[in-house]
Amino acid sequence: MAGKPRDSLDRFAREKLDALEAQALRRRLIETDRREGAVAFRDGRRLVSFCCNDYLNLSQNETVKRAAMEATEKYGTGSGASRLVSGNHPLFRELETRLADWKQTEDCVVFGSGYMANLGIIPALMRESDLIIADELSHACLLSGSKLSGARVEIFRHNDMTHLESLLAAHREGAGHCLVVTDGIFSMDGDAAPVAAMADIAAQHDAWLMTDDAHGIGVVGQEGRGSSFMGETKADVPLQMGTLSKAIGAYGGYLCASAPVADFIRTRARTLIYSTGLPPGTAAAAIAALDFIKANPDYCCRPVEKARAFTRALGLPDPESPIVPLILGDAEVTLTASKLLEAEGYLVTGIRPPTVPAGTARLRFTFTAEHDDADIARLAAIVRERILSRRAAE
Numbered sequence: 001m002a003g004k005p006r007d008s009l010d011r012f013a014r015e016k017l018d019a020l021e022a023q024a025l026r027r028r029l030i031e032t033d034r035r036e037g038a039v040a041f042r043d044g045r046r047l048v049s050f051c052c053n054d055y056l057n058l059s060q061n062e063t064v065k066r067a068a069m070e071a072t073e074k075y076g077t078g079s080g081a082s083r084l085v086s087g088n089h090p091l092f093r094e095l096e097t098r099l100a101d102w103k104q105t106e107d108c109v110v111f112g113s114g115y116m117a118n119l120g121i122i123p124a125l126m127r128e129s130d131l132i133i134a135d136e137l138s139h140a141c142l143l144s145g146s147k148l149s150g151a152r153v154e155i156f157r158h159n160d161m162t163h164l165e166s167l168l169a170a171h172r173e174g175a176g177h178c179l180v181v182t183d184g185i186f187s188m189d190g191d192a193a194p195v196a197a198m199a200d201i202a203a204q205h206d207a208w209l210m211t212d213d214a215h216g217i218g219v220v221g222q223e224g225r226g227s228s229f230m231g232e233t234k235a236d237v238p239l240q241m242g243t244l245s246k247a248i249g250a251y252g253g254y255l256c257a258s259a260p261v262a263d264f265i266r267t268r269a270r271t272l273i274y275s276t277g278l279p280p281g282t283a284a285a286a287i288a289a290l291d292f293i294k295a296n297p298d299y300c301c302r303p304v305e306k307a308r309a310f311t312r313a314l315g316l317p318d319p320e321s322p323i324v325p326l327i328l329g330d331a332e333v334t335l336t337a338s339k340l341l342e343a344e345g346y347l348v349t350g351i352r353p354p355t356v357p358a359g360t361a362r363l364r365f366t367f368t369a370e371h372d373d374a375d376i377a378r379l380a381a382i383v384r385e386r387i388l389s390r391r392a393a394e
């Protein structure tokens, strides 16, 4: 009988995969190596990537790379254990201080990744008797963290402040604490949350606001400080979370918050306590990237400017971030469009459910500081003539 459970496990996996394949929802990892600027090689072919979140191309920046190599030479490749066990590397403190200064908060806590940050922060703050209210398009890890906390979760329609207020009016009173969560810049849509208005609404209802600025940090707001800094004055967001893995060009997650909140998170967030600290080279890379951004604040505007050149060429509304979605609806149509662009030398991944809601499969274009204007113009022309015109004719 040996091997039987294994057979059923393999059968389970195969049947699930076949069903996903039939709906054009199977996912595959495709070998691609990334190089300088926005260039990637796939099957030996040089492609210009419009699907990478390395908005400032800092993962390829010489100074940033050198900082990572020097820290690795000096301190080794791994950090050995959780920061609470093997000791907190001085690079972590330096990185956290840099981030807190930049975001103008009292303190900051760095995590292994953005995903881990949300899985740690939300359950540390919220429990069964509490209430979480989340935008329906919030990133998967905000929703996973919310679920893990055991709190009641209510979802409001995307960026709909009236709906948020009505949920607060209906449910806030019966709950202990209340947390409102949203992406600052929405990862698959590229639009911004009305963070200042949300901060006011949350304050009126005695709720804590948490923004996930994975796609905002480094590219939007005053000098790239993120979505809390997009208005005339800084929005009052007590929990500003984000990632070091996108515009910062390294890896890791962070929470910028007040000193007591940061201390509490260090004491209670399970993904910080029970997971190994970032490699020293990664922390050093993030520090060097933040130094670069501070010295070159204008550089942070470039990804959105590049995105704007693209939307203007297509007659689309101006973008609020470096992310421009082109919703095609059908998953198969989206994959075909993505293949067409790849044949033309452009890497633009199709995004399908469940990453986005059913029926809203899309091409997601992301723009970086180093994209060539001629490539953007040519990409827009191909999209207009071979993807949009065909749809209009259908």
Ligand SMILES: *Cc1c(COP(=O)(O)O)cnc(C)c1O
Binding pocket: 113, 114, 115, 116, 139, 141, 183, 187, 212, 213, 214, 215, 243, 244, 245, 251, 252, 253
């Ligand atoms: C990418 C992303 C994350 C996860 O960050 P990682 O550092 O890649 O784990 C979290 N939230 C949002 C909105 C993201 O886009």
